[in-house]
Amino acid sequence: MSDESKALGEIRDRIDSIDQQIQTLINQRAQCAKDVADVKLRAKKSDDAIFYRPEREAQVLRRVMERNQGPLGDEEMARLFREVMSACLALEKPMHIAYLGPQGTFTQAAALKHFGHSVISVPQVAIDEVFRDVEAGESHYGVVPVENSTEGMINHTLDMFVSSPLRICGEVKLRIHHHLLAGSDTDLSKIEKIYSHQQSLAQCRRWLDANWKKVERVAVSSNAEAARRVKAEPNSAAIAGDMAAELYGLVNIAKNIEDQPDNTTRFLIVGREDVPASGDDKTSILVSMKNCPGALYHLLEPFHRHGISLTRIETRPSTSDTWAYVFYIDFEGHYTDKNVQEVIEEISKEAVEIKHLGSYPVGVL
Ligand SMILES: C=C(O[C@@H]1C=C(C(=O)O)C=C[C@H]1O)C(=O)O
Numbered sequence: 001m002s003d004e005s006k007a008l009g010e011i012r013d014r015i016d017s018i019d020q021q022i023q024t025l026i027n028q029r030a031q032c033a034k035d036v037a038d039v040k041l042r043a044k045k046s047d048d049a050i051f052y053r054p055e056r057e058a059q060v061l062r063r064v065m066e067r068n069q070g071p072l073g074d075e076e077m078a079r080l081f082r083e084v085m086s087a088c089l090a091l092e093k094p095m096h097i098a099y100l101g102p103q104g105t106f107t108q109a110a111a112l113k114h115f116g117h118s119v120i121s122v123p124q125v126a127i128d129e130v131f132r133d134v135e136a137g138e139s140h141y142g143v144v145p146v147e148n149s150t151e152g153m154i155n156h157t158l159d160m161f162v163s164s165p166l167r168i169c170g171e172v173k174l175r176i177h178h179h180l181l182a183g184s185d186t187d188l189s190k191i192e193k194i195y196s197h198q199q200s201l202a203q204c205r206r207w208l209d210a211n212w213k214k215v216e217r218v219a220v221s222s223n224a225e226a227a228r229r230v231k232a233e234p235n236s237a238a239i240a241g242d243m244a245a246e247l248y249g250l251v252n253i254a255k256n257i258e259d260q261p262d263n264t265t266r267f268l269i270v271g272r273e274d275v276p277a278s279g280d281d282k283t284s285i286l287v288s289m290k291n292c293p294g295a296l297y298h299l300l301e302p303f304h305r306h307g308i309s310l311t312r313i314e315t316r317p318s319t320s321d322t323w324a325y326v327f328y329i330d331f332e333g334h335y336t337d338k339n340v341q342e343v344i345e346e347i348s349k350e351a352v353e354i355k356h357l358g359s360y361p362v363g364v365l
Pocket of ligand 1: 060084088
């Protein structure tokens, strides 16, 4: 036996022994998660006890990242633990997660990034349907896009919160990479149409102008739908991501064609329960103010005075007379924090209405 194969043999023996230990430990961990579920079930005395705890999962992942010594990177390690937790939780009851479909959308990728791969992801045809599915109790949680770094807010999602009783339970950010995709036997010189979702066409506008100026751009309901069409239609191409390319077996003609290299979309997790504080949280509220001078000043000044950082403020036209201005505000902190409560109390005196949309852990992954 050469020195090299002897050295490799020894290292592989070590790997086999470590794998055995990891496997035993993961199963011990899974048993603990099962025990936690049993305790929760006994306390609730019904089988609709909530096993999923977003704030606890965020704390576990943050700790994994904090104590990580490498050589694996912090995010890589957290992703592994994300999947371990997902599998442990599914042992009790796999969660149903509604998302803006069809299969292969970035929203599905965001859902799996947030919850791990052991959930049952359920595609819905529209943002309203995601909300309805969770409101009706058909799915445990829903995932919808809310803002893109290139194209701004997804107003349809914001508008849903005016009337929906759902709470925001989490956020997840996803780097969005778009590719130009076509069937494997497509003659590139014959492409007549490029399909994609309107947002994706907008995110690749400059690239399209530079490379495919004369080809018609057709907006469809999702990137995955664009990929599905292209599979069946010769002389066409789609702009979509990796999941859609894989799902429909399309070939990548040009990779990462988004105009902004840091193109990112933020998604919200919606559910029926409030989430307790995790120690690093954000709160979203919707406030309607009277149409009077200084309305915005009166709204924002208390945040400044109480030292609370706003992470976003967005205005939408009102849908009723009473809602003269509607502001969506995201800020740092949890609704149960003392300074947050004080600010809410002060704003309440000026506002026509305040709606707490949810307090949730700042996205970890
Ligand atoms: C085990 C628990 O339940 C679930 C499983 C978790 C885990 O595997 O670490 C964490 C939070 C919950 O989603 C718990 O509440 O601690």
